[in-house]
Amino acid sequence: MRIGTWNINSIRKRGSHILRWIGDKKIDILAVQETKVEDDKFPIDIFTKSGYSVIFCGEKHFNGVAIIYNSAIKIENIEYSIDSFDDEEARFIYFEVEGVSVYSIYYPSGTDIDSPRFQYKLTYFTAVLEMIKKRHTPKDKVLIVGDFNIAPFDIDVYNPKVMKNKLSFHQDEHKALETYFDWGFEDLFRVFHPTETDIFTWWDYRKMSFNRNLGLRIDLFLTTRVLTDLAFDCNIDIKPRRWESPSDHAPVYATFNIPIS
DNA sequence: ATGGCACGGCGCCCGTGA
Numbered sequence: 001m002r003i004g005t006w007n008i009n010s011i012r013k014r015g016s017h018i019l020r021w022i023g024d025k026k027i028d029i030l031a032v033q034e035t036k037v038e039d040d041k042f043p044i045d046i047f048t049k050s051g052y053s054v055i056f057c058g059e060k061h062f063n064g065v066a067i068i069y070n071s072a073i074k075i076e077n078i079e080y081s082i083d084s085f086d087d088e089e090a091r092f093i094y095f096e097v098e099g100v101s102v103y104s105i106y107y108p109s110g111t112d113i114d115s116p117r118f119q120y121k122l123t124y125f126t127a128v129l130e131m132i133k134k135r136h137t138p139k140d141k142v143l144i145v146g147d148f149n150i151a152p153f154d155i156d157v158y159n160p161k162v163m164k165n166k167l168s169f170h171q172d173e174h175k176a177l178e179t180y181f182d183w184g185f186e187d188l189f190r191v192f193h194p195t196e197t198d199i200f201t202w203w204d205y206r207k208m209s210f211n212r213n214l215g216l217r218i219d220l221f222l223t224t225r226v227l228t229d230l231a232f233d234c235n236i237d238i239k240p241r242r243w244e245s246p247s248d249h250a251p252v253y254a255t256f257n258i259p260i261s
Numbered sequence: 262a263t264g265g266c267a268c269g270g271c272g273c274c275c276g277t278g279a
Binding site for chain 1: 265
């Protein structure tokens with residue numbers, strides 16, 4: 001079973017990119033973030049026509065998340081909100097597939113360190129982990145995928161000195177992420193690529209950032225150990241960032257030794 | 262030190278992204 005995650009920055013702009021990529025890479029389940037569309041305007045047809053099913057949770061203008069998956073796969077127990085957290089923004093989808101509990105999340109950017117949105121971001125990280133702690137143990141197969149809007153380590157930013165305590169690389173954000181690692185999550189990309197540098201998932205549209213590779217690795221797979229042990233690979237595919245009118249993010253995917261029944 | 266690009270919205274500028 002191969003799972004992908006991709007912040008596509010408008011699903012109405014990027015439908016053809018998504019179909020091309022999941023076809024090329026044989027992705028079974030794709031989690032997408034920043035669909036930027038309310039539910040009654042979601043472009044369902046372009047996916048169903050190609051043999052995929054979609055579930056989505058959107059709002060007007062901002063945010064929005066969706067799961068696009070091969071119609072032969074059984075997705076179960078879908079939920080669209082975090083327990084005990086009154087969130088008005090469309091950022092969250094939970095589902096189960098083949099015994100794996102999957103949390104697909106578009107974490108808030110934080111906007112600015114001094115902004116109330118930064119506190120909202122930290123609160124969001126806490127709320128998701130609290131939900132997970134109540135429902136699972138670290139011995140369960142639990143996966144979080146999505147746009148975390150935090151680069152975990154020094155090698156995940158183009159210049160750690162410049163980025164130090166800036167948005168997406170702030171000590172408070174690292175503390176939030178650390179609570180996930182402390183509970184038992186692992187950064188699956190780094191399991192397979194522990195020392196690889198200059199590999200990112202997001203580059204600013206401005207300043208020719210992609211050409212200069214001034215990026216951040218903020219789109220992640222977090223896996224519990226049992227799930228890490230079932231993984232064959234975890235890779236970032238930067239090629240779609242070169243396509244015409246691209247998202248500012250590149251997709252990430254992982255393959256697991258889990259047969260589809 | 263600032264802005265730069267891209268997106269959607271009752272749109273011809275603005276809020277947001279990170």
